[in-house]
Amino acid sequence: MKPILILFLVACSIAISADFLKPAKSNNSSLNPEQNTKPNIVFVLADQWRAQEVGYAGNDQIITPNLDKLASESLVFENAITTMAVCAPWRASFLTGQYPLTHGVFYNDKPLPNEALTFAEIYKEAGYQTGYIGKWHLNGHARGADPFSARDQPVPKDRRQGFDYWKVREVTHNYNNSFYFDENDVKNTWEGYDVFPQTDSAISYITKNKENPFVLMLSYGPPHDPYFSAPKEYQKLYDAGTLKLRPNVPEEFQDSARRVLAGYYAHATAIDKAIGDLLEGIEKAGVADNTIFVFTSEHGDMLMSRGALKKQRPWDEAIKVPMLIRYPGKFGHESREVFDPIGTPDILPTLLGLSDIPIPKSIEGKDFSGNLLAGKDLGNEATLIMLPVPFHEWQFKNGGREYRGIRTKRYTYVKDLLGPWLLYDNEKDPYQLNNLVDQDEYKDLQKEMEGILKKKLKATHDKFLPADEYMTQWNYLYDRTDSLRAENYLQVDR
Known part of the structure; x- marks a missing residue:
C-alpha cells in the first residue's frame, strides 16, 4: 500500500475514533441549552421485586441480563430499605419524601391528600415536563365506600x-x-402483556420530550402476584423442580415455593427485557449521559420464606429492594456499591440534590447526593422500618402486628407494642434464622439498637401507638376484608 494512502486511512481512523468517544449529548445539536444543565429523570418502579432476585446480586438462577448490565454502570444500593413494605405507603413516601404517619397513607387504598407537595410538582416548578405510566394506587376511596x-x-x-x-x-x-x-379520562387498552406496551409508551414519551428536561415515572405491576401470568415464553425459561430456595423456607412449603418462584422469575425476566428496550430507547434519543435512570421496587416478597407470602413483614425478604441509579454525566460509567442503608423518604431529596433543585421544607428524608457525588458512602447509621396498621394478607387474625424497627448496614432490630421482638446480625446470619433479642451476650447491642430506634422515632414524631389510634386520627375505616384486633392483645403470647 502506498504511504500517502496509509496516512489517509490512519487519519480517517483517528477521526472516527474521536467521534465515537464523544459523549452522547454531542449528537443532539437540536437540544435546548437547558438540557445540558438539568438532568432528566426516568424512574422505573417494579412492584414486589425483592433485592435478592437479580443476577448482579449473585443470584445465578434468575435471568436478568439487562439489569446486570445496568448495574455494571450504576450506583448499586446494597441496602435499599422500604420504610413501610406495602404498595400505597411506599408510593406516598417516595412522592412526598415523608414518612407514612406524616402523609397519612399507611394503609392501601387511602388517598394521598391533594395538598401534599410531590415529586412531579417540584420538578414541574423547576421547568420540567412530567409524565406517568402504569400503576398509581394513590387516589384512594371515599370513607365508607367499597375499599376497592x-x-x-x-x-x-x-x-x-x-x-x-x-x-x-x-x-x-x-x-x-x-x-x-389517558389525560382526558379516555379508557384505552394495553395490548398483550402490559409491561411491553407501557415500555413502548415510555420510549415514545422520551423521544418526543428529549429537547427539554423531563421527569418520567414508569410503574410496572409485576412481579407482584398473580405469579403465573407472565408470557409463556418467559415461563418456559424456568423449571420449578430445579430452583434453589433460601434456607429459611420451611420444608413443608418448599414444593409450593419453587412453583411460585418460577412464576415470579418469569415476570422478572419479562421486565428485564422491557428495561433493556427502554435503555436502548434512551440511548437512541441521545440523552443517556444527562439522564438519571433509577430502577427500584416498592417492597419485596417473602416467597414462602418463614412460610409466608407477600409483604408488610420486617424481614429482609420483604423490606430489602433492588435499587440502581445510573447518571453517566456525574457518576461516569463505572459501577459503585453503596452499603449504608437508604430509606424510602430519602430517595426524593437525593434526586433533587443530584438535580440541583432546592429541597422543600416539607420533605423529611435525607439528601445523600453530596456523599454520592463525592464518591463516599451515605454516612447513614440506620433507616426506619414500620407498620402502623397491619392489614389484608397480614391482618391481626393472621398474626399481623404493629412494629417499629431499624435496619443498619449490619443489623435488624424490631419491637412491637409488647417490647423488643427481633434482633439479627445480618452479616453472620443473612437468612435471619437466629433471633438474638433478649439474649444476655447481646444485651449491649440490643441497648445500642434501642437507642438508635428511639432517636429515629423522636425525630419523626412517632409515638408508636396502637393501630386503632391512627385509624381514628385519620378518620379511616378498616377494609371489609380485614379483622380487628382482639381486645386482649397485650396478653397474647408471641
Whole structure:
C-alpha cells in the first residue's frame, strides 16, 4: 500500500475514533441549552421485586441480563430499605419524601391528600415536563365506600399530583387484560402483556420530550402476584423442580415455593427485557449521559420464606429492594456499591440534590447526593422500618402486628407494642434464622439498637401507638376484608 494512502486511512481512523468517544449529548445539536444543565429523570418502579432476585446480586438462577448490565454502570444500593413494605405507603413516601404517619397513607387504598407537595410538582416548578405510566394506587376511596371501588376508575386531574402526561390505572394485577385512562379520562387498552406496551409508551414519551428536561415515572405491576401470568415464553425459561430456595423456607412449603418462584422469575425476566428496550430507547434519543435512570421496587416478597407470602413483614425478604441509579454525566460509567442503608423518604431529596433543585421544607428524608457525588458512602447509621396498621394478607387474625424497627448496614432490630421482638446480625446470619433479642451476650447491642430506634422515632414524631389510634386520627375505616384486633392483645403470647 502506498504511504500517502496509509496516512489517509490512519487519519480517517483517528477521526472516527474521536467521534465515537464523544459523549452522547454531542449528537443532539437540536437540544435546548437547558438540557445540558438539568438532568432528566426516568424512574422505573417494579412492584414486589425483592433485592435478592437479580443476577448482579449473585443470584445465578434468575435471568436478568439487562439489569446486570445496568448495574455494571450504576450506583448499586446494597441496602435499599422500604420504610413501610406495602404498595400505597411506599408510593406516598417516595412522592412526598415523608414518612407514612406524616402523609397519612399507611394503609392501601387511602388517598394521598391533594395538598401534599410531590415529586412531579417540584420538578414541574423547576421547568420540567412530567409524565406517568402504569400503576398509581394513590387516589384512594371515599370513607365508607367499597375499599376497592376506585381501582377501575379514572384519577381526576386534581389528584394526579403534578403529572401531565398520563397513561394510568389506579390498580390492576391482570397484566394480560389491562386498560388505562389517558389525560382526558379516555379508557384505552394495553395490548398483550402490559409491561411491553407501557415500555413502548415510555420510549415514545422520551423521544418526543428529549429537547427539554423531563421527569418520567414508569410503574410496572409485576412481579407482584398473580405469579403465573407472565408470557409463556418467559415461563418456559424456568423449571420449578430445579430452583434453589433460601434456607429459611420451611420444608413443608418448599414444593409450593419453587412453583411460585418460577412464576415470579418469569415476570422478572419479562421486565428485564422491557428495561433493556427502554435503555436502548434512551440511548437512541441521545440523552443517556444527562439522564438519571433509577430502577427500584416498592417492597419485596417473602416467597414462602418463614412460610409466608407477600409483604408488610420486617424481614429482609420483604423490606430489602433492588435499587440502581445510573447518571453517566456525574457518576461516569463505572459501577459503585453503596452499603449504608437508604430509606424510602430519602430517595426524593437525593434526586433533587443530584438535580440541583432546592429541597422543600416539607420533605423529611435525607439528601445523600453530596456523599454520592463525592464518591463516599451515605454516612447513614440506620433507616426506619414500620407498620402502623397491619392489614389484608397480614391482618391481626393472621398474626399481623404493629412494629417499629431499624435496619443498619449490619443489623435488624424490631419491637412491637409488647417490647423488643427481633434482633439479627445480618452479616453472620443473612437468612435471619437466629433471633438474638433478649439474649444476655447481646444485651449491649440490643441497648445500642434501642437507642438508635428511639432517636429515629423522636425525630419523626412517632409515638408508636396502637393501630386503632391512627385509624381514628385519620378518620379511616378498616377494609371489609380485614379483622380487628382482639381486645386482649397485650396478653397474647408471641
